[in-house]
Amino acid sequence: MEKKPFVTKEQLEEIARKYPTPFHLYDERGIRENARRMNQAFSWNKGFKEYFAVKATPNPVIMKILREEGCGVDCSSYTELMLSDACGFKGHEIMFSSNDTPAEDFKLAKQLGSIINLDDLTHVDFLEKVAGIPETICCRYNPGGTFQISTSIMDNPGEAKYGMTYEQMREAYLKLQTLGAKYFGIHAFLASNTQTEEYYPALARILFEVAVRLRDETGADIRFINLSGGVGIPYEPGGELPDILRIGAGVEKAFHEVLVPAGMGGVAIFTELGRFMLGPYGCLVTRAMHEKHTYKEYIGVDACAANLMRPAMYGSYHHITVMGKEDAPADHKYDVTGGLCENNDKFAIDRMLPKIDMGDLLVIHDTGAHGFSMGYNYNGKLRSAEVLLKEDGSTQLIRRAETPEDYFATFDFMNLFDK
16 A cells, blocks of 8 residues: 655645755644544543653644643753743653753753653662752663563563663662652653554553552552553555554553552553654655666655655665656656765665656655654755644744754854955
């Protein structure tokens, strides 16, 4: 099954006349509908909250849309905390999940009243020293080994730099209580971009059992369990977006089998999704600019890996639609490339596509999360604009494209261009 863009060729040509390519385009309707499905899936849990992972798409307009839909935010840095505060997120609407954390970041997180999620046992003393221990605190758990569902290995938590062992979690809870903490949470991230609907229920069961054990062994008042991220999206055509309603029902089953009998039926469930919340509802719009015929057939576009790093960094697949040629036969084999002086600057390798003519608009799908946000300025490339396709069909520029002045701005103290 072919992936379909959320805009028509006619719409996109009109948008591209207003905002020169390349640019990232986001679908407000899709974002809102998906957030509502998310809340519906966990409506059985009174304290449920989705904490959108700001790192996935740190744009204030997008963040405010999600806030209107009842979401909080998950931050991992000082500037993400600043951005979230500026967007109106307050107190426990902000989760601060960081690692190798600078003192200034902890200080701001405490000042904003956010829920601080400690990544390591040594961070207990560090936080106490630089900012003080808040009444509500969270600790990140790493079970070690491999994480598998049935016979399928999903990931290898033991190789990840995140989280504490169970013994460290126990010690952290006991110590935090002596330092004034009253309410506790548990957080864990065991696998990335999983498309099996069994992932969250399996993770939930592990964390629920850990919560009961920690409560029994430390006496801690555990108020919430954060399932973190990891629910994925299908990047290739033919895949189906995981059914979040079925996933929520699976977590509910584990909740009633583990936590309720243990007298912990009041525990709130948090999630911390980025890719699932926004990935399918963004795309990178670019235009064919050059063609090259050597040992392979190349199409050069006006975007590059600085606009979308995932294919170059991970070899990730992102589907490409040649607008206006959706029904044409995919009978040409191309490498679709950008202009960086790096041979991995390719959006597609040996991809079968319709014949591409210069000036054709190409939509690179599923860039709504970890797309623009992973951009950079290598080769002096400038970051693109971000545009919102609103529910009424109009558009809003939600980030302008960078200019050379932006690129040189950090040299402002040098009077670089004075003659």
